[in-house]
Amino acid sequence: MRAVSCPGPHPAAKRAASARAPADTVRRTTRVTLRGAVAPNPEPGHRRLPPASHPETTVTTPASPATCIATVRTLAIDAVQEANSGHPGAPMGLAPVGWVLYSQQMRHAPGDPAWPDRDRFVLSAGHASMLQYALLHLSGYDLSLDDLRAFRQWGSRTPGHPERGHVPGVEVTTGPLGQGLGNAVGLALAEAMLAAEFNRPGHDVVDHRTWVIASDGDLMEGISHESCALAGFLGLGKLTVVFDDNGISLDGPTGMSTGDDVTMRFTAYGWRVLEIADANDVGEIARVLDAARDDDGRPTLVRYRSHIGFGAPNVQDSNKAHGAPLGPDEARLAKAAYGWPEDAAFLVPDEVAAWAGALRERGAGLVAGWDDRMEAYAQAFPAEARELRRRLAGDLPDGWQDAAPAFADGDSLATRVASTTALNAFATSVPELVGGAADLASSTGTVIRDGGDIAPHAFAGRNIHFGVREFGMAAAVNGMVAHGGFRAYGSTFMTFSDYMKNAIRMAALQRLPAILVFTHDSIAVGEDGPTHQPVEQLAALRSIPGLVTLRPADARETAAAWRIAIGRLEGPTALVLTRQALPVLPMTDPPVDRGAYVVAGGDDCALVATGSEVSLALTAREMLAAEGISARVISMPSWELFGAQPAEYRDEVLPPAMTARVGVEAASPFGWERWTGTDGRIVAIDRFGESAPGALVMSRLGMTPEAVARAAAESLAATRAR
Ligand SMILES: Cc1ncc(C[n+]2csc(CCOP(=O)(O)OP(=O)(O)O)c2C)c(N)n1
Ligand SMILES: [Mg+2]
Secondary structure (H helix, E strand, O other), rough: EOOOOOOOOHHHHHHHHHHHHHHHHHHHHHHOOOHHHOOOOOOOOOOOOOOOOHHHHHEOOOHHHHHHHHHHHHHHHHHHHHHHOOHHHHHHHHHHHHHHHHHHHHHHOOOOOOOOOOOOEEOOHHHHHHHHHHHHHHHHHOOOHHHHHOOOOOOOOOOOOOOOOOOOOOOOOOOOHHHHHHHHHHHHHHHHHHHHOOOOOOEEOOOOEEEEEEHHHHEEEEEHHHHHHHHHHOOOOOEEEEEEEOOOOEEEHHOOOOOOHHHHHHHOOOOOOEEEOOOHHHHHHHHHHHHHHHHOOOEEEEEEEOOOOOOOOOOOOHHHHHOOOOOHHHHHHHHHHHHOOOOOOOOHHHHHHHHHHHHHHHHHHHHHHHHHHHHHHHHOHHHHHHHHHHHHOOOOOOOOHHOOOOOOOEEEEHHHHHHHHHHHHHHHOOOOEEEEEEEOHHHOOOOOOOOEEEEEOOOHHHHEEEOOOOOHHHHHHHHHHHHHHHOOEEEEEHHHHHHHHHHHHHHHHOOOOOOEEEEOOHHHOOOOOOOOOOOOOOHHOOOOOEEEEEEOOOHHHHHHHHHHHHHOOOOOOOEEEOEEEEOOOOOOOOOHOOOOEEEOOOOEEEEEEEOHHHHHHHHHHHHHHHHHOOEEEEEOOOOOHHHHOOOHHHHHHOOOOOEEEEEOOOOOOOOHHHHHHHOOOOEEEOOOOOOOOOHHHHHOOOOOOHHHHHHHHHHHHHHOOO
């Protein structure tokens, strides 16, 4: 182990950048010796991993590390072969560090995978999923050899990329490169914040680490810059990223597209950078990871100089090992190189299988130790202990909803302003509510007053300054929510939701109850112009399965929307809020949870609107009344929630016979036909906005009561023509 200043690019990358050597030359020059240590242990007897400076994580079993590592490698080879699909190369290269992590370094409990104080592990390079599945199986998690045989098959517990909630021991779903890193920053931040809030001198009841394996692709992705810069700035010292520095990515050597000096890059972020020069030397791996565990207030990047496809003579160190089965011949050659029976498949030698029991036992001991610590904590700090247990269980405090704010009739305020009031009201009764903005907190109004700021090495607080890093923010929020103990939110302008899009999608895919606050929600933003005026973003958010999007029409709906967002534990919620003031509507307790409701009655036609356009529809209703047309106005803050109501309720609000309808929304008309039907009309925005005062942009682009009244008359005429 040594701290490195500038080890420079991986040899494979360097060669490719300079000489473009043919693949076979590259292979020949980089072939590594298969150490004697990789042969299976010939003699039974107890072997011990190299002593660690943390004896509680060292266990003894009959198998040598080399045998265990060969088992991981061959399981990955066999599962990918069996599925005829997958990524064998990375697991083959990473097996030694994976094994040292799971068997020695990580404090985890395979028999109790939800143990709150476990170390978190994120395989950011999710394509290497077979590495994690093999390790979970061998470590005694509830994942059988048959599960591994069913890799990537329909209904199996071993999907192509690790999925949270699907596989025990998988903390977050990974696969979109870079995002696992972003999640890990959130996991580590959550640990630091929870520790700052609950630990007391002599009582470290929150004390765990976050480990990541990230690949070249992870580090190339833009989000890695956002997330790692933030982690370095804050000083998340219990975060360790093992960088699979193999010089190869999907299309070939990384030198085709990347020449970053990774060491200088991470040093500049404020990280400590270490190196493991020999990826097969378990002693070196253990020593470097031991060093990484000594928290010096900086996150640690470990450059792990691995060889993709290690041991497969014709594909090692080439992108051929990345994403295709080795094929039977090459698989045999690799097994021969490991000293493994060439024709064996899914072989787990008995002495390797014995690790599962040993690791489960060790895990049970760790959990028992924590239980004892919690007991002592509860004796000394009973209220804190109760609160910590509640937070870790994910239960909201009794009566938290009573904190809802009230708004006065006749008031007029932007929903973003009402949101600040609601957030702060609920923040008093929901201490786990924490979050921040991507450098827009003063605009999005998401500061918790007197909540305290998260700052470098200072994690007692509720307001997180994510910086201008929208994607990194959303991924961190996902990580915090996945960690447990927090209801976390992130905020920015609605138009920049696109920057966060895949993280919102990942929150929905994992059913993580993240809260996204988007303000400046339409062309009514005004002078900032079309770059800042969202148009198509609402449709995009509504198209994400499992995301609930709420666009409240006034202050009271906004308070209800926050209540829904905080109370919704089964998936993410987006709040879409105005910059401009809106009148407070008459209904004091609007049924926002039903998705839509009648604001003002009428029998001839329906004006269905969301957000700021509800007030506009109410004005149109008066104009129509003057012409003898009775229009009902429906506020529809959430398509998803309304769509989920029983048919009777939906029909009561929007009667099927009432086919004269107008949808009104200052956004793309995309999808509105669902509510307006064949004879309906849609008053919406089908172009980009303009830089001018907001009210003028609204009227010039046709968002006026007159336009709505006209559309209603047209729709009525269409229905009568039938
Ligand atoms: C955001 C994103 N873009 C693209 C991909 C497709 N993809 C999967 S792995 C990979 C790159 C592989 O290189 P590396 O990360 O170095 O992994 P290795 O080949 O070394 O295992 C790509 C482009 C992805 N999974 N996520
Ligand atoms: Mg790579």
